[in-house]
Structures are given as structure tokens and as C-alpha cells.
Amino acid sequence: MSCDSPEKNAMTPAKAVVDVCRVCGNDFASKKGKHNLLQGKDLSVRPDFTEALENLTGPVTAGDGQPMAVCDSCRTQLKRQQQTVRELLASRNLKREGTVADSSKINPQQAEDTKETKVILKTSSGMKTRVLRGPFEKIGEDLVQGRYKNLPRSIMAVPGLAYCVTNEVLKLVDKECKELTSKKFDSILRQKTPSALAEFTWDKVLKEWEKTAPNFLRFLECASTVSAQKAAKGQHKAADDTKKYTMAMAGVTLLRARSREMSAPMYHNSLVMHHGGAKKRCFRRLARLGICVSSRSTLHKLKQMSRSWDSQILEWKRDACKASPASENHAESSTAHTGSAEDPGKDNNRETVAADIGFAQSLLDAGNFAIQTLLSEPGPPQLSTIQGNDAANSMQIINDSMDHTVKSHSVKE
Structure with missing residues (x-):
């Protein structure tokens, strides 16, 4: 029995004496930081990072007399290197598939999920190339194919651009309102003389807005669902006149909030209220809302108008x-x-x-x-x-x- 034991020990393969990282040679901080190169009962090579290690040190086999584990940092570097090699091989394969050949002419193969638009711009500094992806691709297609009416819808579909487009439209409306309320323009709403009040009509106001502030008028039409152009052509019902004047009164109220001089319709309302016997309290409350002027202003206007009655x-x-x-x-x-x-x-x-x-x-x-x-x-x-x-x-x-x-x-x- 004593003679058999030395022979058995001599035939058993020797184990690695030093348990360190195979790449850097450092000791393992803990068992969690130790990653074996072989896995399973058959001791197969791990496919995630061992391929990169074999490219550096040669084949990894059991019993080669070297450490059979790596640390965390070396494992991470090996994974990155292996991923880089795979991407490089994939790009070479794509270039090889993109070369013009007889087979590719007959049955071209293109990836359906990798659609992109390439745009070439000619500027003063030279030619520039841009690749459009996502919602910008639709804008490029509309430009190339000449579908300019679809551009606003495509631009509004881009996240973040809808807010910018809305701001530009609001700037146009603000510019038109500034022109309407300026003293130089002398709007119909500024004319408060007795003769001007006698000749005042809402149709004149709408014509003035249609000529000077079309965007402001379209904003009112969109909010009130009333078309001033259709009403002017006679394609409306009798009940639409009330809606049209309601829309115009709302626009005048907005302009009066911008400038207190735009108050010709408010004087009309005050004269009607005075003729109906409204009290000062009614004048005071409605004047705060911008519907009429104060009772004192109404009496002053009546006195001014009475001078020319006879x-x-x-x-x-x-x-x-x-x-x-x-x-x-x-x-x-x-x-x-x-x-x-x-x-x-x-x-x-x-x-x-x-x-x-x-x-x-x-x-x-x-x-x-x-x-x-x-x-x-x-x-x-x-x-x-x-x-x-x-x-x-x-x-x-x-x-x-x-x-x-x-x-x-x-x-x-």
C-alpha cells in the first residue's frame, strides 16, 4: 500500500501554485473579483472575454501551468477590446456587401431598420454633407421632392421646434397690434369725434383688420369659429352677423387693453347705456372690464355732441x-x-x-x-x-x- 501511493501522486497533474491574475499578475481582492477562464464540466472557454485573451497570449487550455482566472479590471479591458474587434469586422462586412456586383444589382439588400437621408448643402465656404435621422428626415424629403406645403407640419412634428414656430407667429401678431394701436396709423377705433362715432360700423373695423392685421384677424376667427371673409361675400346666415360682431368686440377689447385710446365702440356702448338709464354703478363696473367708458366721460361726450346738434x-x-x-x-x-x-x-x-x-x-x-x-x-x-x-x-x-x-x-x- 505504501508503494502505490507515490505512483498515484506522480500521475496526478500538478495544480497551479500561485493564484493570481493571468494578465496583470496581481492578487485577487476577494472571491467576487476573481473570474475563471474556463466554465462547465467540460472546462470550455468563456466566450465573452477569453477570445481577446487568446489573441494576446495564445490558446487557453486546462493544465497549461498558468493562472486560470483574471481580475475585474483586466476582464473589463478584455471585453472592450473584444467588442471593438467585433465592430470592426462588422463594418468591413458592410463595406464588402455594399460593393457593386452582379448579384447585388439583381437583388439589392438594404437594412430596413437603418433608414437615413443624406443632404448635400452648397455654401460660400464649400460643400457640406449632413445625414438626417428621425423627424428631420421627413423635412429633408419634403425639401427634395418639392412638397413645401407639408414643411410646416413636418417642422411642428420635431420636438422643440413647435415652440419656436409658435413664438415666430406670436411675434407677427404683436407687430400687427403695435401698428394698429400706434398714433401714426390713426385707426378707426381711435376716432371718437361726434361725426366719427355717427359713421362708425363694425364692417369698417373688420376691413381695416383684414388689410393691416390679417394674422390678428385669423387668430380671432380661429378662436370664435367665425369667418369674416365668408360673411363679407354673403355666404352666411343672418345669425352669423351677431357672431361676427361678437368676435370684433372681443378683438377691440384686447386692443383697448393694449392702448386706452382704442375706445370708439366703448363710447357707443356708453351712449346706449345712458339712453337706457343705467346707473353710475353699472358704468363703473363695466368700465373696469373694458366694455364701456366711465359715466363722467359719457356725459362729457354728450355735451360735446350737443354743440353740433342744431x-x-x-x-x-x-x-x-x-x-x-x-x-x-x-x-x-x-x-x-x-x-x-x-x-x-x-x-x-x-x-x-x-x-x-x-x-x-x-x-x-x-x-x-x-x-x-x-x-x-x-x-x-x-x-x-x-x-x-x-x-x-x-x-x-x-x-x-x-x-x-x-x-x-x-x-x-
Whole structure:
């Protein structure tokens, strides 16, 4: 038995005495940091990093007398090296497949999942080549194929570019609003004189926006689903007029928030409220919302408008006096009356009284004609009652003046 044991020990392969890393020769910090080169019962080579090690040190076999493990750092470097070699071989294979050959002409093979667009740009510095991928590829295709109408949609599909495009559109709207509210432009909404308020219409406002601020108008149309162009062509229902004016009023309110001078429609609303008997509290609350002006501004505007209400009546009065023969008699009688100081007489006094009465009667006829014409003409509904009252006051003044003339001449007789 003692003789068999040495023979058995001599035939058993010797194990590695030193347990270190096969690449760097350092000791292992722990068992987790030790990675064997062989695996399984058949002791096969590990495929993830051992191939790179065999390229450096030769074949790895069991019982070659060298350490059969590597550390963490060497294993990581071997993996990177092996991955680099594989990528290099794959790129060479792709180039070899891309070469023009008879077989490739008949059955070309292209990877379906690696689609990209190559764009060549010619600039002042030279030719530049760019490869477009993802959503940018659609933009390049639209440019090359001339589908320019599809470019905005393709650009908006790119993440991050939609915000930039929206900012550019908002800059255009801001530029148009600045031009509308400027003093140099003198918009219809700035004109608040009595004659301008009488001629104000919403159609004029929409035409002004269509010509000067088309993007601002399209923004209002998109928000209100009302088309001003379709309404102008007559392709609308009667109920669409209300929507069109509502849209215009919303736009005016936005412009008034930008500039307080854009308030011509607000004066219209204030005149209607004053005619309806609204209280100061209503004016104050609605003025804060930008729907009307204050009660004080409304009264000031009414006072300004009242100065020109009887201008047409006075003009008709002057025309009637020039055309009436009674005025000539009045002029002759006044001359005779001045000359009666030298030769007084009852006949001259009677002629003077008759001439004055005729002149007063002509004024009365002219006043009646002017009042009837004024009341028959169409005008703003909120001003008709006020004009009628003013005309009645003018008529009363003419009657009183005629009565005073008759009484004064009766006393003289």
C-alpha cells in the first residue's frame, strides 16, 4: 500500500501554485473579483472575454501551468477590446456587401431598420454633407421632392421646434397690434369725434383688420369659429352677423387693453347705456372690464355732441332767410324805420310792423321744415330722442321770439 501511493501522486497533474491574475499578475481582492477562464464540466472557454485573451497570449487550455482566472479590471479591458474587434469586422462586412456586383444589382439588400437621408448643402465656404435621422428626415424629403406645403407640419412634428414656430407667429401678431394701436396709423377705433362715432360700423373695423392685421384677424376667427371673409361675400346666415360682431368686440377689447385710446365702440356702448338709464354703478363696473367708458366721460361726450346738434337747423334757417322775400321786405322796412326819425308817420310804423311779423313767420316756417327733416332722417337710435327734444326746444324759442316781436310792435302802435 505504501508503494502505490507515490505512483498515484506522480500521475496526478500538478495544480497551479500561485493564484493570481493571468494578465496583470496581481492578487485577487476577494472571491467576487476573481473570474475563471474556463466554465462547465467540460472546462470550455468563456466566450465573452477569453477570445481577446487568446489573441494576446495564445490558446487557453486546462493544465497549461498558468493562472486560470483574471481580475475585474483586466476582464473589463478584455471585453472592450473584444467588442471593438467585433465592430470592426462588422463594418468591413458592410463595406464588402455594399460593393457593386452582379448579384447585388439583381437583388439589392438594404437594412430596413437603418433608414437615413443624406443632404448635400452648397455654401460660400464649400460643400457640406449632413445625414438626417428621425423627424428631420421627413423635412429633408419634403425639401427634395418639392412638397413645401407639408414643411410646416413636418417642422411642428420635431420636438422643440413647435415652440419656436409658435413664438415666430406670436411675434407677427404683436407687430400687427403695435401698428394698429400706434398714433401714426390713426385707426378707426381711435376716432371718437361726434361725426366719427355717427359713421362708425363694425364692417369698417373688420376691413381695416383684414388689410393691416390679417394674422390678428385669423387668430380671432380661429378662436370664435367665425369667418369674416365668408360673411363679407354673403355666404352666411343672418345669425352669423351677431357672431361676427361678437368676435370684433372681443378683438377691440384686447386692443383697448393694449392702448386706452382704442375706445370708439366703448363710447357707443356708453351712449346706449345712458339712453337706457343705467346707473353710475353699472358704468363703473363695466368700465373696469373694458366694455364701456366711465359715466363722467359719457356725459362729457354728450355735451360735446350737443354743440353740433342744431348746426344743421341754423344752416337751414340762414338758407330760408336768404331765399324768402320777407327778408327783403324786412331789410327795406328797417331802412324805412331808420329814416322815419326825420319824417315820422303811422303808415311807416304799420309797414314796419307787418314786415317784422312776416320775417318772424318765415323763421317759424323754416324751423318747422328743419325739424321735420331732422326727425325723418335715420340716425343712431340712442340719439334720436335727444335730437327730438333739442329740436322741440329750438321750435319753442322761435315761437317765443315771434310772439315777443308781435307784442313789441303792438305796444308801439
